[in-house]
Amino acid sequence: xxxxxxxNFSSDHLPEAxxxxxxxxxxxxxxxxxxxxxxxxxxxxxASTFEASxxxxxxxxTLSPFLQHFLVDCEAAWRGDQDNMMRSGPWAxxxxxxxxxxFEATALTASHRPLLLIERIDERFGQIQxxxxxxxxxxxxxxxxxxTHERTQTSLTGSLAIATQERDDLLALLQHLDLAAIVTNxxxxxxxxxxxxxxWIECPSTTVIGQPWEQSLPLDSADRKxxxxxxxxxxxxxxxxxxxxxxxxPRWIDYEIHADPQSSERRIILLxxxxxxxxxxxxxxxQTQFHDLVGxxxxxxxxxxxxxxxxxxxxxxxxxxETGTGKELIARALHYSSPRKDRPFIAANCAGLTDSLLxxxxxxxxxxxxxxxxxxxxxxxxxxxxxTLFLDEIGDIPTSxxxxxxxxxxxxxxxxxxxxxxxxxxxxxxxxxxxxxxEDVIRGTFRADLLYRIRVARIHLPPLRDxxxxxxxxxxxxxxxxxxxxxxxxxxxxxxxxxxxxxxSWPGNVRELKSAVEFAVISARTTCLMPSxxxxxxxxxxxxxxxxxxxxxxxxxxxxxxxxxxxxAQGNRTEAAKLLGISRATLYxxxxxxxxxxxx
Amino acid sequence: xxxxxxxxxxxxxVGKTSLVRRFVTGMFSxxxxxxxxxxxxxxxxxxxxxxxxxxxxxxxxxxxxxNMRESYLRGSAGxxxxxxxxxxxxxxxxxxxxxxxxSTLGPVPFVLMVNKADQFKEWEIDEATLTRLRHKGxxxxxxSAKTGDGVPELFVQLTQKLLEAD
Numbered sequence: 001x002x003x004x005x006x007x008n009f010s011s012d013h014l015p016e017a018x019x020x021x022x023x024x025x026x027x028x029x030x031x032x033x034x035x036x037x038x039x040x041x042x043x044x045x046x047a048s049t050f051e052a053s054x055x056x057x058x059x060x061x062t063l064s065p066f067l068q069h070f071l072v073d074c075e076a077a078w079r080g081d082q083d084n085m086m087r088s089g090p091w092a093x094x095x096x097x098x099x100x101x102x103f104e105a106t107a108l109t110a111s112h113r114p115l116l117l118i119e120r121i122d123e124r125f126g127q128i129q130x131x132x133x134x135x136x137x138x139x140x141x142x143x144x145x146x147x148t149h150e151r152t153q154t155s156l157t158g159s160l161a162i163a164t165q166e167r168d169d170l171l172a173l174l175q176h177l178d179l180a181a182i183v184t185n186x187x188x189x190x191x192x193x194x195x196x197x198x199x200w201i202e203c204p205s206t207t208v209i210g211q212p213w214e215q216s217l218p219l220d221s222a223d224r225k226x227x228x229x230x231x232x233x234x235x236x237x238x239x240x241x242x243x244x245x246x247x248x249x250p251r252w253i254d255y256e257i258h259a260d261p262q263s264s265e266r267r268i269i270l271l272x273x274x275x276x277x278x279x280x281x282x283x284x285x286x287q288t289q290f291h292d293l294v295g296x297x298x299x300x301x302x303x304x305x306x307x308x309x310x311x312x313x314x315x316x317x318x319x320x321x322e323t324g325t326g327k328e329l330i331a332r333a334l335h336y337s338s339p340r341k342d343r344p345f346i347a348a349n350c351a352g353l354t355d356s357l358l359x360x361x362x363x364x365x366x367x368x369x370x371x372x373x374x375x376x377x378x379x380x381x382x383x384x385x386x387x388t389l390f391l392d393e394i395g396d397i398p399t400s401x402x403x404x405x406x407x408x409x410x411x412x413x414x415x416x417x418x419x420x421x422x423x424x425x426x427x428x429x430x431x432x433x434x435x436x437x438x439e440d441v442i443r444g445t446f447r448a449d450l451l452y453r454i455r456v457a458r459i460h461l462p463p464l465r466d467x468x469x470x471x472x473x474x475x476x477x478x479x480x481x482x483x484x485x486x487x488x489x490x491x492x493x494x495x496x497x498x499x500x501x502x503x504x505s506w507p508g509n510v511r512e513l514k515s516a517v518e519f520a521v522i523s524a525r526t527t528c529l530m531p532s533x534x535x536x537x538x539x540x541x542x543x544x545x546x547x548x549x550x551x552x553x554x555x556x557x558x559x560x561x562x563x564x565x566x567x568x569a570q571g572n573r574t575e576a577a578k579l580l581g582i583s584r585a586t587l588y589x590x591x592x593x594x595x596x597x598x599x600x
Numbered sequence: 601x602x603x604x605x606x607x608x609x610x611x612x613x614v615g616k617t618s619l620v621r622r623f624v625t626g627m628f629s630x631x632x633x634x635x636x637x638x639x640x641x642x643x644x645x646x647x648x649x650x651x652x653x654x655x656x657x658x659x660x661x662x663x664x665x666x667n668m669r670e671s672y673l674r675g676s677a678g679x680x681x682x683x684x685x686x687x688x689x690x691x692x693x694x695x696x697x698x699x700x701x702x703s704t705l706g707p708v709p710f711v712l713m714v715n716k717a718d719q720f721k722e723w724e725i726d727e728a729t730l731t732r733l734r735h736k737g738x739x740x741x742x743x744s745a746k747t748g749d750g751v752p753e754l755f756v757q758l759t760q761k762l763l764e765a766d
Contacts (some may be wrong), residue, residue: 064640065640065642065655066640067639069674069675072674073671088640089637089638089669090636090637091637091638091639091640092637092638092639092640100639102636102637104637105650125636128636129633129634129636132634132666133633133634136612136634136661136663137632138633139663140613141688147686260676300755475733576658
């Protein structure tokens with residue numbers, strides 16, 4: 001092709017020759033219509049593309065519909081202006097074999113000749129198409145990415161909304177259940193704390209989130225240590241005892257520590273408010289029990305209040321009540337409710353002692369004061385200095401001791417036997433008796449002035465038969481104590497047994513009840529106490545028989561019963577008193593009344 | 601024989617070439633190959649008992665890289681606007697091209713084809729939008745060059761409108 005076109009490379013035809021060498025078809029317009037003639041040689045592609053013969057005039061509009069359309073635009077380029085040129089832009093055209101090729105046409109005027117250049121641009125087009133294809137592919141990819149991001153964002157927004165809703169529902173549920181929860185991460189730092197919990201600890205979440213859980217809960221050191229031990233156990237744990245949150249409004253809480261089911265390194269602490277339960281329990285304990293006294297009958301509640309009132313002052317108190325009603329327990333409750341509670345409480349039984357022995361015991365003695373006084377000895381008054389001295393069975397003390405006692409109460413000083421120098425003592429006297437001391441005063445066996453001195457305050461304990469409603473509670477408490485002592489597991493009380501206990505008159509009061517329960521526990525063959533397990537006298541005594549109203553009635557008790565008890569206890573008076581359901585002092589008194597030798 | 605020039609206008613990659621190919625040859629290719637310049641296809645059909653030859657000008661897609669030459673529209677009896685149902689932006693492009701065509705050609709018949717109905721679940725263009733266009737007097741069709749659904753109907757509908765316009 002180069003050699004064939006070399007003949008045209010004269011200076012006049014140089015541009016055309018160059019264009020032909022580049023593979024362009026150069027058509028020159030003939031006249032003003034659509035007829036053209038091909039200048040120079042036809043390009044290599046012409047014959048396979050167009051049917052029109054290059055030797056003949058060519059109707060350019062018939063070559064392709066696009067060219068036909070383009071010729072209209074070309075007029076502007078052929079108006080004789082040398083600078084005008086019109087490009088068609090690429091178009092696709094199928095050749096005679098139906099293969100698609102890309103062309104571009106240019107209309108221009110050169111040397112006043114209107115020309116139409118047709119170029120097959122397959123190769124150049126391929127490069128442009130590749131570039132454009134890449135750019136558009138990238139654009140589509142970018143659009144896809146944006147769309148994916150938007151979808152992800154929508155999905156995440158939806159998930160977030162669901163999660164937020166679930167969180168709100170969960171919080172509402174926790175709130176409704178009055179449940180406080182803390183979630184911690186593997187470092188033990190708080191990652192979540194429920195609003196209820198925040199309200200309890202009275203802190204904003206910002207001060208708690210991210211902090212070690214121990215710092216989040218206001219606890220005293222003992223509770224913190226306890227909680228730490230539970231935490232360290234690493235297994236799901238329920239707190240063994242409630243903790244006290246020491247916030248401005250203190251709360252009692254139960255707690256559970258669980259591993260997060262989603263991640264074992266995370267922990268969930270559930271807190272339950274037990275403040276109300278705690279207060280109710282306290283109130284209940286307060287109502288049903290006062291120190292070692294048990295009972296919630298109106299009479300006992302009155303006594304609890306009286307004890308609280310009397311404990312505040314330093315007056316001498318006379319505690320009256322039948323044997324076994326718990327006079328010493330009242331004395332102890334008084335002492336331990338009083339400002340003297342940290343000082344000694346000393347109980348002395350005044351029954352059955354001779355005046356010299358009792359005097360020595362109470363006031364002390366000097367060496368040689370009497371036969372057998374081999375050393376100086378300080379008495380119970382001095383031992384109880386600063387505290388409380390409980391004188392049980394004060395109605396039984398000899399007259400001479402009554403005088404000394406009166407002096408102590410008046411002067412607040414004692415004189416040891418064998419000494420003349422008085423010693424100052426600071427002792428609160430609590431006295432108890434089952435006697436009617438008014439009658440004793442009339443009878444002349446008790447000093448009236450001493451009575452008035454010791455009866456500044458007065459507490460009268462009701463017999464058990466007058467507070468039968470307390471019997472079930474007393475049985476429950478006593479049963480617990482006895483089972484703990486004996487190691488037997490008694491869980492039930494047969495209804496018939498309770499009926500028996502409720503109808504018996506209990507002349508020995510609570511002490512007798514305790515003995516009966518002990519007896520029954522020892523006798524029981526099952527875990528339930530049956531009526532047959534209780535002492536025989538309970539089952540054979542008439543209902544509601546009145547108890548002995550005075551000491552004289554005790555004299556009527558069969559001497560044989562006392563002797564039998566002593567025999568069963570092998571002479572041990574404490575055991576014998578237990579068997580009879582009476583105090584040791586009462587036993588001595590009854591032994592004396594029946595002229596039974598009391599010397600051990 | 602009635603011969604009519606129609607143009608396919610739309611954003612890039614909306615499926616103009618695929619619609620023409622489906623209509624003219626009954627074929628479809630998943631491979632996207634961008635169109636540069638103009639490809640003219642011829643298709644003879646009988647509509648309402650009349651033989652019509654459509655000269656279908658498949659114009660390159662409008663985007664930042666290629667802008668539509670108004671001169672290509674000259675002599676067009678009608679046009680088809682093509683949008684991709686999965687790209688809302690292509691409907692905006694179609695509306696802009698409609699404005700250009702109207703200003704160039706005047707009120708000639710046209711049809712909006714929302715393509716890629718085979719992926720209808722992925723569509724961003726919703727029915728409410730199409731209803732809005734229909735209320736403006738647009739002839740709106742949906743279909744898929746991939747499955748061929750709605751493709752012959754698209755060209756027949758436009759041809760009918762062209763014949764009515766005569």
